[in-house]
Amino acid sequence: MPKAFLIDTTRCTACRGCQVSCKEWKGFPAVPTKQRGTHQNPPDLTHYNFKLVRFSEYLEGDTVKWYFFPDQCRHCIDAPCKGASSIDGSIIQDAATGAILYTEKTVKEDFETIRSACPYDIPRKDPKTKRIVKCNMCIDRVQANKLPMCVKTCALGAMNFGDRDVMLKLAAERLVAVQKDFPAAQLCDMESVSTIYLVADTPSKYHKFAVADASGAPGMTRKEMLAGLLAPLRKTTKQLQ
Amino acid sequence: MTNHFTDIANADAVLIMGSNAAEHHPIAFKWVLKAKEKGAPVIHVDPKFSRTSARSTFHVPLRSGTDIAFMGGMVKYILENELYFKEYVAEYTNSAFIVSDKFSFKDGMFSGYNAEKKVYDKSSWSFEMDGAGQVKRDPSLKNPRCVFQLLKAHYSRYDLDKVSETTGVTKENLLKVYKAFAATGKPDKAGTVLYALGWTQHTVGVQNIRLSAIIQLLLGNIGVAGGGINALRGEPNVQGSSDHAILYHILPGYHAMPHAGWANLAEYLKANTPVTKDPMSVNWWGNRPKYMVSLLKAWFGDTGTEANGFGYDWLPKAEPGEDYSYIFLFDRMYKGKVRGGFVYGTNPAQSAPNSHKVRKALENLDWMVVGELHHTETSDFWRRPGVDSKKIKTEVFMLPSAQRGEKEGSVSNSGRWLMWHYKAAEPMGQSKPMGVMAVEIMNAVRDLYKQEGGAFPEPVLNLDWPETYQPEEITKKINGYFTRDTKIGDKLYKKGQLVPGFPNLQADGSTSSYNWLYCGGYSETEGNLAKRRNLTQTPMQAKIKLFPLFSWAWPLNRRVLYNRASVDKNGNPYNPAKAVIAWQDGKWVGDVPDGPWPPMAMKGGKYPFIMTTEGHAQLFGPGREDGPMPEHYEPAETPVKSHAFSGQLSNPCMKKATSDMDLLADPGDPRFPIVLTTYSMTEHWCGGGDTRNTPPLLEAEPQLYVEMSPQLAKEKGIQNGDVVVVESIRGKVEAVAMVTVRLRPFMVQGRIVHEIGMPFCFGWTTPKCGDATNRLTSSVGDPNTTIPEYKASLVNIRKATKVTEL
Amino acid sequence: MSVSRRGFIKLLGAGTACLGLSKLGIDLGPAQAYAAGLKTEGCKEFVSICPFCACCCNTIISVRDGKIISVEGDPDYPVSGGGLCAKGAALLTMHVNKHRITKPLYRAPGSTKWVEKEWSWTIDRIARKIKETRDHDFITKDAKGRQVNRLESMFQLGSSQMDNEECALSHQMLRGLGVVHMDHQARI
């Protein structure tokens, strides 16, 4: 049975437990960071940060909107990065879980091609090993019947993981509940990804690449166009009604 | 907390002021959200929009230091719209008491002020007595000198216009809050007030809380489930360490520190034991002699006898009116009057106000002992940036301290639950629990005095002091023992037996107890009740999540303080659905009531507020240093030159240190037009010592920042992420600008006042993260507590031209 | 459905005759061999309390061979229900942390560095400093001639990190010495 994440951003408080435990589990060192006028740190995903809580805020009328988005690989069902790969076996999909896994063969891939193919701008290159890296769904843990580290750590009920059908059901239930307070709530790219985000507002307000169709973001980059070309099955934002 | 954490879920409205509960007490906030799920509005009043605001029903931004104006408006709203709980106010508070005609209030000042000493003579803040020595009352509440009418008159000045122009809160928002919270004035509704350092860290800190108490009493919210005034305390055992009084002004169990004016025990007890002639008033503090003598017996054992006041004669006596708190300790240290001392698990070079002065003061010490887990800005003050270590003569001892899991003992949570933690592993390396350090050091001192004699050796040698640190033996001693065979009623207690609860403590030396409040926590039959993990409760108790058999709460396992006020005069709960106690078949059920007496209307019944002399809650509270009713005063440093309520700009009694380093900006000082507030951060704890040493947390929050509104940033030409210099009259701090809509300018007296906010967790021992924010704050404090005013200072900001700290 | 006269209350519980697996005809050889060779370890669990805020979330610390191997929230603490905030979740790291000091350190007057010392030396030296200070500065009578027995030149700050037992002793010790400058986090 394929697995899926449900990331309920309405429950996230940006405690960053997931961000911290992800790198601790993987044994990555802290990267030197600077305060740059935001709590979001490091500024972006890195080869040592496969999970990053993104912060955004808006003043709408008299109301402050403060959004948190624990960004990570979506483990696309039909992954554009896999489609874009030129080396056999460098990007594979685990049959049991649906996890998209980057192997050591990614050393030989053209990084820009792979990164550009990703509609969510996830892949990063490890300058030391030359491998292309990203979240691997904690496949070692999942194969041992253990939850991915970010899910295990989350104390807010924001991170959920399990059989895809169970997660879809949970997602639908949560959406109905959240829509009572936030009519614009939606599930991001639910049909095409294994990391499903529940957001309370327009996805682009959370993150430029929150959904594959980045029409909400200013301008469409080459990256997005390429991603579009390479991923014909990619779905636009879906809204469950 | 008058109540406890799980009780918050019982609230019908939650007012959070001066606390960012979601970020700093996330587990407490869980119960807030449970109340919210059941329909309670959650109201967050705070200068900054935080995660607490995001999860609240609404957030109302308020200028730092104007909480009294804000709440004064609420009092007026409640009284004028008659939304108060009439029976409760009439029967259980001192609303009907007639105040002395010598009492007056004029232009912000209460009667009795001594301008030279900056203190009040409080004798005129008293009640009129009748011939029988009882307080005169007017049950109709119409007498213009009764408390109710005085209160009404006092807060009649707090109209929406004045409150709005002072606080910067729109009138619409004021009404929204007032309406939502005042709705709990009905007998079967409860509202809870949650606060933290946002209320205490002001020159009017105590009066902030006093005014919330007045609101809660008017609404009948004290003593009930889902009500009360609940401090979300930030430190691990800050409740227990306050109860055991690691504080200069009190002894364990909230007894006044002896001073030179009370030469012997009799004088001390006379001055500190209130007396009432009202037979229905319990006047619990009338028992003070029993608790004080038992404490002295615990301290001095057999050497404490009636002849030496059970050891009172040996105790240090403070100088009357003298203040020995943080601010004045560092003032004296700065002036070279302090030779040495101990710093355990705290980091004043980082967390005390006016850090420049604190750090300079430490240089004057001859010696210092630091008990810590890791190096801090305090332990290593002698090698801080910009100083020549060689010139600093201080001898410093660094004692490695055990972590919580490496020792056993009890702590008390904010809800007064006494809980045991077991020792899981041996202390790392050679580290030791602080209790071991204290015992070993004191034994070494005692040995020296035994061998060599010395200054006034009696108290040193006469202490009943253990050879080794055995925590559970101390737990028993905290509970207390019979020091000899003692008969109480029909029951004989043998020497060495544990005292079963503080009603059995005696004033004749036959009992000992380190702390009367904890007496009953260790029982001969049930053992150490702090270890209790029994979740059993009756259905009545389960309804309000009382958990009476889990751990043990002081006093006497009472979970909701003043719970006799939750029932009417016949003992029937005002809110039967969430009853705390009820009088059934001739006995109380539910929580442990405030004393065993029957309900107030019955024979032998008593007033519910047993800790006050007259048995009534104090709407008019004669005990505080700065007035019997809270009044708005601006912070010591304020952006305005005057305010709408009186000609008295700031608290006339506030405490101030007076060295050359203790400068204050003038009111409305054009050099420092911006209000600064400080706060903790989610990723780092307090001064940051623990968490800055955890690399992933430092990665997530690497450097000191200053949060400011986009409007202010624009005015100052500051871009998000720029390094700026924040400057007060006392010092400068470099920080990264975080331009955010979560802070907003305030419209105050018709003009814009900006407020900025900074965390205080970054210090120089972690390279390039920035240094103490408290270099900006001032050594001024509340007149009752001397808690420093961290929450409102005046500063200015500018873009940095050169960066040295980040 | 009729109610049986028999009491259907206890299904084959303890004490009832059980059929051994071996009698069922299953090949148990491999399982027996596996079980016999199974190495087990004994772990201990201790209820402790998170040392951050005064919610005092109870924790369960697991210990193997005297070493702390995990810290989790105690689900039976009514306040937390087993939850821990981000800081509480980092408790293991706080206990097992290379930044901790593990030996007494001493910084001599004018020195630029810390040096490690033995506990016994350290305690004796501190006791000596206390005595010197006390003997030198002890105030028996104040300016008005009143007996005051106090030592103003020595202080203690902290700590709310102390257990109740440590606080009780600490207070007793300080008053015994005559200290009046004592304060802690409750005031800041």
Added chain:
Amino acid sequence: MTSPSTQPGSPSLRAIETALARAATEVPALAPLLAAFGPLFAARAELRASAPGWSGPAPALDAERFTQGVFVLAQMEHGQGFQDMSAHLAQAAQTLLPVMVQSFPAVAQELNILSEAIASGALPLEDLAAAGFGETVQVPGVGAETLAFAASELVRPFVERQAQDLLALVKDLPWRQALCPVCGNAPDMSVLRRTSDSSEFIQAHGGQRFLRCSCCASEWAYKRVSCPTCGCEDPDGLMVLRAPIRLFERADACTRCNTFILCLDTGEMVDIPDLDVAALTMLPLELQAKAQGYAPLARHPWGDL
């Protein structure tokens, strides 16, 4: 009472099959056992799913007495216990006994005789049910132990199904005992689960302990770091036995009363296995615990090696 996130008794066959497959892969030595019991567990689960629940009006419960420890069945007027399921046993036997015949060759012949006795009416169904509850019933050619084992397996799905309904009656009431809130029997298994409450804030990471009834498979919350047999809470008296290679399997032992209970830590599991399968998979650990001198609080239906 707090209910576990996965309700017992609503087992999906999938959970059983996944658990069997995983266990057989991870501990190959247990393959024969798993192969034998797996089909029985599956068949029982199917029977349970189709079994009738508690019929007629719900028993009148005194919440106060319940919270004081008087379990549901003990509060019933006549104290008979579970409702008679004998009417369903003939059909159940047709489903279950052939599976058992396949799984347990050594007793196949006896089970066939039993089948015949049930089909022919030689063994009254009420007697069969009574045998499941430990009463001595004679069937020529069938050993007493075999009969008791088979009968208890036959009634078990019906008992478990009824218990689901009874447990639902008390789901909001506190129950702090070590014995089953429904039938008062002792637990033979326990589990640490992630629980979620309605709160949209901090939740437990896992580790809430539930005991599971040896008779009706009800689960109820019970406090950690305490011995369900003697109530010991002194950490020095308690010991968790684990094999380092399977840390999620524990035997929670008490050195004061020398008992233990198996415990499956599902705190960080993705798929939570069927607990019958899990308990069987923990047989090696159970044997180790016994070898170290601890006795189980209650025995599993399959008894010992």
